[in-house]
Amino acid sequence: MDLVELRGLVPAVVGVLVRRGADFASAEDAVQEALIRALAAWPHDPPRDPKAWLVTAAWRSFVDWARSDAARRAREARLHTEPPPGEVSSVDDTLRLYLLCAHPSLSPTSAIALTLRAVGGLTTRQIAEAYLVPEATMAQRISRAKARLADVEIADGSRDLGTVLHTLYLVFNEGYSGSIDLAAEAMRLARQLATRTEEPEVLGLLALMLLHHARRRARTTAGGRLVPLAEQDRSLWDTAMIAEGVALLQAALARDRLGEYQAQAAIAALHADAQRVEETDWVQIVEWYDELVRLSPSPVARLNRAVAVGEADGAAAGLAELARIEEGVPRRTAVAAYLHTLAGETGLGADLYARAAAEARSTAERDHLTREAARLRQQLG
Template sequence: MTTPDLRELTPQVIGVLVRRGADFASAEDAVQEALLEAMRAWPADPPRNPRGWLIAVAWRKFLDAARSETARRRREELAVAEQETVSSSSGSSGVPGADPTPGEGREVDDTLWLYFLCAHPSLPTGSAVALTLRAVGGLTTRQIARAFLVPEATVAQRISRAKRTLAGERLDRPGDVSTVLRVLYLVFNEGYTGEVDLAVEALRLTRQLSASIDHPEVRGLLALMVLHHARRAARRDDDDELIPLAEQDRRRWDARAIEEGVAILQAALNRDELGEYQAQAAIAALHADAPSTAETDWTQLVEWYDELLRLRENPVARLNRAVAVGHAEGAVAGLAALDGVPSSVPRRTAAQAYLHELAGDRADAAELYERAAAEATSLPERRYLARKARGLGGSQRT
């Protein structure tokens, strides 16, 4: 069984443990231990029922931890009260819900439910998002840190604090939909980069959420995902090399999906309750509607980026706006707009290189592309930027 299969099973197994009575933090810890055991044992002896195997092992890990904690507390209580040692031969685990829940062996998709549980009202948004990406989305701490634009240590602290906060909490107060939407979008984006293929799963869950909740921003996010996903086939060539939007063969875009995404977006916009995902979907729709980069309505794109930034300040959106300004008003104006983007924002150097190339400044563009290649976090992106540098007369380094 491959790693993506394990990632798909993780929320199902956590869901079973939580329904049996485990607190979320303990359930997640137990499932992580079970996954490590699976990676050791399965290559030599794969189980016939991987889901059942993981549930059994994770539940045993949880019970072992719970018994150990119960025993520790009992020893402390006995020491304080100087009570007579009580025999532990009764066989009771002291854990609520230790008996299997009827029907839990059947295939139940708890993923969306777990997304809402991780968005618990007791958690700050940043911690809720980090915990969900780690426990349900299967992302590593490094991937989450890149999505948040913060150091890995910060993400690790957020996850630890979130798990401590949820320890012992009754998970009967799901969090609000805005946090769930943010997590779904981050998971989709991580999958869309190609490093971890989670885009299809995020799209599936967003469709599920859209079918169950009448909310314009849910529709906006769904439209955004559908429109982005429609271009996926054109994003890499036969050698798996990255192809940026401007160089994609638009005949490979999924016209039916684009039509669907635009229809979903239009229905959301007709509600006259504009939100950030609808604004982003409108930007994606303008790109999807254009026959080429040159024929794109860049002026309208700048206007939509302005709307997006009014709704929520976002350094990545500001970076993309600068590129749009470069096309709508000229490269010099684009570079001026880029001055307002912090140097720490990923791909800023690449955007600067692109705008210099747009201005006809080949030497500076080549040097900046080389710098951007050195800063790139993925190998396909690094190779693409290095090729751009060489094409403009830069060094032959890769």
């Protein structure tokens, strides 16, 4: 069994311990301890039933901790002895653990960290490296999150999955840093979640991740420069990943319960379907943005819709849509620069690109916008 498969057992094992009476924080710690033992023992002596082995090792750790803690003597009396050997229950608690780790009482940052550790099976060190923070800082963050959940009941699968999906999407958007590819982790967890619920938005989110990730190699140059979608080398796109994303999207849409992730995936699929940028079906994209704005009228969705309207109906129409979006929205100046340039207002476009560069939130984005401003000014002579 490889490391990814081993991590895939984590939520089920945590769930077993919680059902046996362990509190969530102690159960998660015990499973992490069991994982360390498994990594040391399994290469030489692999178990016949990996999940049962982890349950047994984790439960022993939990019982040892409970017995050694004088403050938990009352709980120890309820624990009695280790359950007799036998088959591990087939009840799947993974979905409930997703819901717990993304509980609304947690901040998005804490929910992400706890999801990666308790459901994803990553170590605190790996999560800290991915977020470029000291391990001690991440350990404190996770400990605080678990303490906040001490008195929270694990919800059943009927609770809204929106917070879970948002958490996974935040993980995906972190992309790659350190030794952990968070985009790949997010897709792995979304796949796992999709096997445990019939909610079409889970498939929609997984499709969206795949369709975006399929363009990963074309999104930056070897030197790290951003490459806009219109300029990407489409031969670098992962066609197998695109095909899987489209198939998942179709399966989600067939359930006839449209959500914002399905709408976003449909837009991404239309971009992926175009062999050349000139073949992009902007009219359909605008229609899907209309659905997305109806479902989630966020400033980001409205900004992207203004660009699509500009492509479908002309720059003037796009600028009219942009005028309806309040000043101060992130990336609004960059969109204005693009649409004014599309309208032939090169000088104004250059000035707006320079202003957008000053507002950029990342070095790569700032460099790209600065180059666009320089390119337009060169055209002006």
